[in-house]
Amino acid sequence: MSFQAPKGVSEYVPPRSALFEQALNAFAQSARRACYAPVETAVFEDTSLFVRGVGESSDVVRKEMYSFESRGGDKITLRPEFTAGVLRAVLQYNLHKGALPVKVFTSGPAFRYERPQAGRYRQFYQFDAEAIGTEDPLVDAETIAVAYDAYRSLRLERFTLLLNTLGDGNCRPVYRAALQDFLRKLDLDADTRARIEINPLRVLDDKRPEVRAQTAAAPYIVDYLCEGCKAHHDTVRELLTSLGIPFQDAPRLVRGLDYYMRTTYEFDHALLGAQSGIGGGGRYDGLSEDIGGPSLPGIGFAVGLDRIVLAIESERGATAKETAGCQVFGVPLGDGTQADVLSLITKLRRAGVRADMAFGSRGLKGAMKAADRSGARYAVLIGAAEKNAGTVRIKDLKDADQQDVPATAAADWLLSKLGETQ
Ligand code: HAM
Numbered sequence: 539m540s541f542q543a544p545k546g547v548s549e550y551v552p553p554r555s556a557l558f559e560q561a562l563n564a565f566a567q568s569a570r571r572a573c574y575a576p577v578e579t580a581v582f583e584d585t586s587l588f589v590r591g592v593g594e595s596s597d598v599v600r601k602e603m604y605s606f607e608s609r610g611g612d613k614i615t616l617r618p619e620f621t622a623g624v625l626r627a628v629l630q631y632n633l634h635k636g637a638l639p640v641k642v643f644t645s646g647p648a649f650r651y652e653r654p655q656a657g658r659y660r661q662f663y664q665f666d667a668e669a670i671g672t673e674d675p676l677v678d679a680e681t682i683a684v685a686y687d688a689y690r691s692l693r694l695e696r697f698t699l700l701l702n703t704l705g706d707g708n709c710r711p712v713y714r715a716a717l718q719d720f721l722r723k724l725d726l727d728a729d730t731r732a733r734i735e736i737n738p739l740r741v742l743d744d745k746r747p748e749v750r751a752q753t754a755a756a757p758y759i760v761d762y763l764c765e766g767c768k769a770h771h772d773t774v775r776e777l778l779t780s781l782g783i784p785f786q787d788a789p790r791l792v793r794g795l796d797y798y799m800r801t802t803y804e805f806d807h808a809l810l811g812a813q814s815g816i817g818g819g820g821r822y823d824g825l826s827e828d829i830g831g832p833s834l835p836g837i838g839f840a841v842g843l844d845r846i847v848l849a850i851e852s853e854r855g856a857t858a859k860e861t862a863g864c865q866v867f868g869v870p871l872g873d874g875t876q877a878d879v880l881s882l883i884t885k886l887r888r889a890g891v892r893a894d895m896a897f898g899s900r901g902l903k904g905a906m907k908a909a910d911r912s913g914a915r916y917a918v919l920i921g922a923a924e925k926n927a928g929t930v931r932i933k934d935l936k937d938a939d940q941q942d943v944p945a946t947a948a949a950d951w952l953l954s955k956l957g958e959t960q
Pocket of ligand 1: 621822837840841
């Protein structure tokens with residue numbers, strides 16, 4: 539019996555892994571352009587960090603965490619998300635005592651014990667960006683712009699930005715009580731009734747038509763905002779408009795994690811079916827205190843890289859062709875030529891060219907097939923005749939031209955040709 543990856547683990551192998559890399563790079567570049575700095579943080583943390591940070595009423599903490607006791611008896615959880623761990627690291631390394639906001643990004647696997655289906659995995663990949671240490675609504679708009687620009691640079695179009703606010707410690711309790719009053723009068727199942735007491739806002743998020751119909755007239759937070767939250771929300775909306783970033787007001791949008799307040803948002807993709815959320819984020823001004831830190835506001839977002847790969851595939855029909863293929867492929871013909879080919883290929887690589895060569899003793903036919911498969915524009919052949927003459931044969935695999943070039947000039951010749959065709 540051969541092994542398979544555990545159920546629900548998302549993995550990438552060539553050629554599809556190239557799309558994953560593209561997606562990750564698009565977000566990393568967008569964040570870097572906005573002067574976010576990279577961080578790498580723990581993949582597992584003390585369980586209580588997530589219980590206190592992500593929140594006891596969230597599904598993530600109640601049902602989805604991969605928690606275990608380590609050999610030493612510590613209670614450990616594989617990160618179900620990045621925000622709590624990134625903020626923990628910012629506090630631990632005292633970054634918040636330097637210039638604010640602290641702007642950082644990271645990426646990697648996250649773990650949630652969910653029911654696997656298309657676009658929903660137990661090990662999945664997030665890109666995450668956080669701006670910590672300011673309440674300024676400008677930074678809310680900035681995080682949204684960083685995500686939006688990354689989606690656009692991947693040429694994604696069929697997505698919508700949904701925007702909401704959840705109020706703050708002043709206005710949310712008043713709203714929560716009003717919502718609970720409303721919901722308690724409805725005819726709902728036992729589970730949902732229990733939820734009204736724990737996390738009533740989540741009931742608004744229920745997708746079942748019979749629940750939807752009953753909550754159609756539910757009060758919305760926008761009508762309960764205190765002055766500060768209203769001004770903040772209005773500013774974020776104006777800023778997005780001035781940046782030309784289209785959004786939809788989504789008064790029912792409730793995020794799945796407990797730490798949010800004020801601005802919340804999600805990016806939804808039209809072609810992904812049930813798992814359409816390709817990213818989401820918001821403000822977490824109380825999180826630092828919840829995990830034992832000083833008062834330190836923050837905002838950020840995370841995107842699901844797996845779903846972005848699916849979105850690229852569904853929009854562009856993009857497949858293997860999009861791999862960053864080779865540009866030059868070396869073909870040694872006969873003994874004693876391998877080292878010459880490897881030298882030339884290495885020289886090209888050092889000059890930034892993607893170059894590969896045929897390994898093992900393949901015949902000309904097999905090696906040329908490998909050259910074609912590699913996607914290279916040029917094949918470089920060295921046989922006994924070329925070696926003796928001090929030349930290499932360069933074949934243009936696109937228009938089948940070929941010519942002999944002095945071995946010492948071959949790398950420069952290829953570099954200038956590749957420069958022309960870019
Ligand atoms: P989240 O909405 O739970 O937010 O996750 C962000 C994104 O991760 C989702 O929009 C989705 O694309 C992806 N995702 C979540 N669960 C899965 C899964 N089981 N399989 C595949 N993809 C998934 C957060 O995690 C927050 N930490 C975002 C944030 C950062 N808020 C502030 N800063």
